[in-house]
Amino acid sequence: MSGQVLFDGVDMATLDAEGLYAARRCMGMLFQFGALFTDLSVFENVAFPLREHTDLSEAMIRDLVLMKLNAVGLRGARDLLPSQVSGGMARRVALARAIALDPDLIMYDEPFAGLDPISMSVAATLIKDLNSALGLTSIVVSHDVDETFLIADHVVFLANGRIAAQGTPAEMRASEDPLVRQFVGGLADGPVRFHYPAVPVAEDFGVGASR
Amino acid sequence: MNWLNPAAVGLSVRSGLADIGEGTRLFFRLVALVGATFGRMRLVIDQLFFIGNRSLSIITVSGLFVGFVLALQGYYTLQRYGSAEAVGLLVALSLVRELGPVVTALLFAGRAGTSLTAEIGLMKAGEQLAAMEMMAVDPVKRVLAPRFWAGVIAMPLLAAVFSAVGILGGWLVAVPLIGIDAGSFWSQMQGGVGVWADVGNGVIKSAVFGFTVTFIALLQGYGCKPTPEGVSAATTRTVVMASLAVLALDFVLTAMMFSI
Numbered sequence: 001m002s003g004q005v006l007f008d009g010v011d012m013a014t015l016d017a018e019g020l021y022a023a024r025r026c027m028g029m030l031f032q033f034g035a036l037f038t039d040l041s042v043f044e045n046v047a048f049p050l051r052e053h054t055d056l057s058e059a060m061i062r063d064l065v066l067m068k069l070n071a072v073g074l075r076g077a078r079d080l081l082p083s084q085v086s087g088g089m090a091r092r093v094a095l096a097r098a099i100a101l102d103p104d105l106i107m108y109d110e111p112f113a114g115l116d117p118i119s120m121s122v123a124a125t126l127i128k129d130l131n132s133a134l135g136l137t138s139i140v141v142s143h144d145v146d147e148t149f150l151i152a153d154h155v156v157f158l159a160n161g162r163i164a165a166q167g168t169p170a171e172m173r174a175s176e177d178p179l180v181r182q183f184v185g186g187l188a189d190g191p192v193r194f195h196y197p198a199v200p201v202a203e204d205f206g207v208g209a210s211r
Numbered sequence: 212m213n214w215l216n217p218a219a220v221g222l223s224v225r226s227g228l229a230d231i232g233e234g235t236r237l238f239f240r241l242v243a244l245v246g247a248t249f250g251r252m253r254l255v256i257d258q259l260f261f262i263g264n265r266s267l268s269i270i271t272v273s274g275l276f277v278g279f280v281l282a283l284q285g286y287y288t289l290q291r292y293g294s295a296e297a298v299g300l301l302v303a304l305s306l307v308r309e310l311g312p313v314v315t316a317l318l319f320a321g322r323a324g325t326s327l328t329a330e331i332g333l334m335k336a337g338e339q340l341a342a343m344e345m346m347a348v349d350p351v352k353r354v355l356a357p358r359f360w361a362g363v364i365a366m367p368l369l370a371a372v373f374s375a376v377g378i379l380g381g382w383l384v385a386v387p388l389i390g391i392d393a394g395s396f397w398s399q400m401q402g403g404v405g406v407w408a409d410v411g412n413g414v415i416k417s418a419v420f421g422f423t424v425t426f427i428a429l430l431q432g433y434g435c436k437p438t439p440e441g442v443s444a445a446t447t448r449t450v451v452m453a454s455l456a457v458l459a460l461d462f463v464l465t466a467m468m469f470s471i
Contacts, residue, residue, distance in 0.1 A: 024347035035342035049346045
């Protein structure tokens with residue numbers, strides 16, 4: 001394995017714990033299931049990074065939190081607990097929390113997994129809008145081809161621990177690469193086999209064996 | 212014999228050493244974070260309420276009954292030698308020097324230690340600790356340290372409550388029930404219990420147990436596998452390890468204090 005992970009020109013692998021924590025203050029991350037603090041309300045979840053990293057007054061924090069919640073359409077849900085909101089709403093709260101400190105980079109871990117069609121298109125719209133409104137960089141890890149292609153500028157296919165193909169969504173759709181074609185088209189069999197590696201069928205079922 | 216295989220022995224020794232190293236590092240980090248933790252007193256007070264106040268009921272009730280039993284058993288032995296009035300002294304010394312710290316620590320491990328382990332373990336399973344790290348908030352500083360210091364403060368206080376309630380329980384059995392003279396019950400106790408030699412010993416013990424039990428609970432929670440089985444195994448390990456550590460340390464501390 002070789003290469004570097006550069007963030008703002010700094011190689012992340014060279015940083016110590018303190019440097020990493022400093023770099024993370026400019027990043028936001030959306031976990032697959034939101035990872036909200038279950039003992040805090042929606043409002044307090046979004047306020048958490050502000051309280052930890054700033055000395056803003058309570059009135060200022062309230063305004064900022066409500067602005068972030070408004071951006072994800074959940075200003076009215078501020079007093080609910082994470083156990084009282086749906087999966088799609090939890091992810092939007094987590095998104096509001098991720099943008100609380102106005103990061104330069106947001107990483108999304110499977111933002112579309114397990115969402116109904118409405119929540120899914122809400123999530124995709126939000127990612128796209130936040131990206132252009134806040135002028136940030138978004139890295140989306142997803143295997144939902146249609147939603148991702150709608151919002152992505154650059155697509156990278158990872159397979160077997162390597163980059164299999166990359167380009168714009170249009171280039172990917174036009175790709176002749178069999179692996180990309182199978183993935184984009186959602187074909188059951190192709191370079192990625194339908195069958196998990198196994199001994200030959202004949203051996204397992206004893207076909208042709210004389211006992 | 213699989214476990215005699217040198218590779219397996221080497222692996223278990225190495226991973227054991229790594230565990231000890233991780234635990235030691237976490238312990239020193241928690242101790243070093245004392246200043247930062249008390250700089251945010253609000254977090255410690257919240258945890259003191261959860262750890263301390265919520266343990267009060269079980270500590271009070273247990274203290275009362277241990278006091279009852281001590282007075283009954285003490286009277287049974289002492290009246291053979293015609294010194295039944297000394298039952299107050301016996302109850303107080305047993306509680307303050309030994310039973311207060313030890314029984315409180317065992318109950319504390321079961322009541323507060325398990326909930327700490329399960330809470331931290333489930334936070335880990337829900338990716339809450341990872342989310343905190345991604346927000347550039349150190350979970351050891353924000354989550355573990357306030358709980359650690361709250362446990363260290365709460366444990367001696369709970370042990371003191373246990374001993375005090377136990378002495379009242381002993382009085383209830385000895386004076387109104389058995390009919391021992393109240394004056395000699397209290398005066399023997401007052402004359403025989405030394406503030407530094409006896410009460411001080413107990414306080415030192417309970418503080419050491421506070422460090423031990425709270426640390427084991429946090430270490431198990433922080434290091435557990437983030438699955439339902441992992442959290443349940445870690446909770447069990449907290450009770451087993453904390454109880455054994457308390458009993459073993461109690462012997463060591465008692466022996467050391469006798470020799471001084």
